[in-house]
Amino acid sequence: MKRSGAALVLAALATTGCGNGTDNRSDAETADKPFAGQTITLVTGSHPWVDAIRPLLPQFEAETGMSVNVQGFFEDQLTQKLTVQFTSRSETPDVFMYRPLQEGKLFYRNGWLEPLDEYAKREAEYDYEDFTPQSIRSSIVDGKLTGIPIIIEQAILYYRKDLLQEAGLSVPRTIEELAEAAGRLHDLGNGVYGFVARGQRSPLVTQVSSYLYSEGGDFTRGNKAAINTPEAIKAFTRYGTLLRNYGPTDAINMSWPQASAFFAEGKAALYTDANSIYKMTMDPDYPGVAENVGFAAFPAGAKGSRPYNITSWGLAINPKSAHKEAAWAFVEWATSKEITLLIQQKGIPGPRSSVWDREEGTAGFPAELVNVFKKTVNGGVDHDRPTTINVAEARETVGEIVQKVITGEKDIQETADRANAALQAILDKEAE
Known part of the structure; x- marks a missing residue:
């Protein structure tokens, strides 16, 4: 039997x-x-x-x-x-x-x-x-x-315990506090950037998703693209601005291997990414860094802390x-x-x-x-990218908006409107 x-x-x-x-x-x-x-x-x-x-x-x-x-x-x-x-x-x-x-x-x-x-x-x-x-x-x-x-994996906040303590800062609990702490900890004289995250066009999409959800947005609403809404503009702007103002100069070329290594080497104070890569942030070859890596829940936006959980x-x-x-x-x-x-x-x-x-x-x-x-583990949002058949093209479309912010574009509404139309065309084609 x-x-x-x-x-x-x-x-x-x-x-x-x-x-x-x-x-x-x-x-x-x-x-x-x-x-x-x-x-x-x-x-x-x-x-x-x-x-x-x-x-x-x-x-x-x-x-x-x-x-x-x-x-x-x-x-x-x-x-x-x-x-x-x-x-x-x-x-x-x-x-x-x-x-x-x-x-x-x-x-x-x-x-x-x-x-x-x-x-x-x-x-x-x-x-x-x-x-x-x-x-x-x-x-x-x-x-x-x-x-x-x-x-499974969820978005979390990685942080340097020692740097926050030296600056008299608490662990950021909101996205606003994250931005403030990144500014305070940005110390290029000592080789420390305030923030690091994925900046490559497609890889960044999964990570900006938690910012998007926490501000009350999503990539789509039903069968309608939603990456040009006020919530999306706010989330994409915040993520891109953090990298532009407090991130490494080559952030636009970073996916998770590069970003996690940058953090593990002690070159950044704050880092948002997947909890599943935590071992990559604790490199024993960098004493004084690995033992000071802390973990916290993803910071809250206007609608609370809503990280992806996938x-x-x-x-x-x-x-x-x-x-x-x-x-x-x-x-x-x-x-x-x-x-x-x-x-x-x-x-x-x-x-x-x-x-x-x-x-x-x-x-x-x-x-x-x-x-x-x-x-x-029992909360969060069950996707970290647009839920389409042509995921690769959809991710490229979203990533373009955020990269415009990283490279210095002040007003991304026009870019977001074009990208939203492109994402809608992808959705419409798949619905045929």
Whole structure:
């Protein structure tokens, strides 16, 4: 009889916990291998989640009898690889990592994502309701669950404890206080900029989103573009002005690797970005900086603190797979409470509420960061970019507005009006 994913997990944990991993079970105990002889292909992006799941795969394979063939690609190659495979109607990969908010609509509308609603709700012990509401909402397209969340992230504020203390400043709790603190801490004589964040045209969009939501705006209102509203103008202006006045001169060329490294090297006092990259901000090669990195909730705007709270990566199944049940068995195991706990202990934020409620589930994170996680994990906004099929073009359209501010344009209304018309054209074309 086929054992559930949870049962397989428990067996895996028992073996993992024995120290040397030696399997001393009898033949009778290992006879029930529901997928013996089957091989599934798992295509992944380049992410610490993959490094955490790999050591656990041998026990899963031993328990199920299946083999998992892992193929890894860098993030910029992954979408291209998947698109080529799916366009050719390939049966592989069986399971793959994807970014729900970047590829979800495109992949689902093209028939490249197997709806997982029935799978996820099949067994009570899988506990589908344990996933945070926002992680599930990020993964839904046209009312269908297109993938299972594996990694979540929220926008937070990173700050230098020592610099704020020396300046007699409290941790900024509002966007207004953030701007004031950035000005006070901007000290080029000592090589410290007041603020850093993503300034590249497309990458900045996900980060400016939290400013936008906190001011009461959004990228769209229903099927109407909304990036030229007063709320949007205020948010884009604030973000761009922070970078223009208090950010590095090459901020316009920075995505998260450059911005996080800049902060980690002690060159900036304040930084807003995803909590999932916190390790990048605490570089042990820079003593005096890493131990002074603080974490705080995203600062509030006119409508309060409304950061994005999203599924950044999920696992999906190819509708053309010849091994859908085996593929689901893998997904069920990889996203179970037990495996989520093991992965989260490596400092990778997972989507299960129960894991966050366990002391062991938060052991891999700094205590201050855990408190921020818990404040946001069930709130915030379930998207960090325009929810369109052509996400790349939409992001470029939004990013242009903010970059105009960064490079010194005083009045961005005209630019925003043009960009809004361009975004509306994207939405209208997709609605045809």
